Amino acid sequence: AQITLTADDKAKTYGTLDEELTYEVTNGQVYAADDLNVILTRQVGEEVGSYIITITAENNNYDITLKNGTYTITPKELTRNDLGNVSFESDSFIYDGTEKVIEVTGLPQGFKAVYDDNTRTTVGSQNVIAVITGNGNYTGEVTLTATLEVTKANPQVPLVDGLQGIKGNKVESVILPSGFTYINPDQILDTAGNITLDVIYTPSDTNNYNSVQS
Secondary structure, three states, X not given: OEEEEEEOOEEEEOOOOOOOOOEEEEEOOOOOOOOOOOEEEEOOOOOOEEEEEEEEOOOOOOEEEEEOEEXXXXXXXXXXXXXXXXXXXXXXXXXOXXXXXXXXXXXXXXXXXXXXXXXXXXXXXXXXXEEEXXXXXXXXXXXXXXXXXXXXXXXXXXXOOOOOOOOOOEHHHOOOOOOEXXXXXXXXXXXXXXXXXXXXXOOOOOOOEOOEEO
């Protein structure tokens, strides 16, 4: 007897278990007691794409025509869980005049992160967006956010010496270089000789540097 056996096409989403392979008799008739010794095997592979489902059968009482099927693996919608140990952490840097960035770490092979608003040089903070896409086995994207911050630095204080004052006068009578102010300008110079006075140094760039006591 002539019969045709056709492997059923199957499909699954990437990362899920295979469906059971099945077939149909698409031409002719098989008698109930007859064993056709059908074997179905799928081409090896778990990446997105199409794979051949091979069907074999054997019974001397039948003239068997075999038709293979197709197993299709489709992309999975990317979720946060698919990223595993991926991390996008906020970070803070002390101002040094160079550009700062933060980066996603732990990306699986083939994954990519694209950033929005991820450079800062001057003092301040901003939200950074990282849009992560997968390799060819995934569709869609995952968005992560973190904060990039640059804080003020302490300036290098110029050395000031050689100033002279008159005993009995106030400290403020001694003129300081630009950027320096006395902490206690009403203090009386009541001791002759060398003395050390507390001052505050304020740099010209107050946006990026602190004022410091010296």
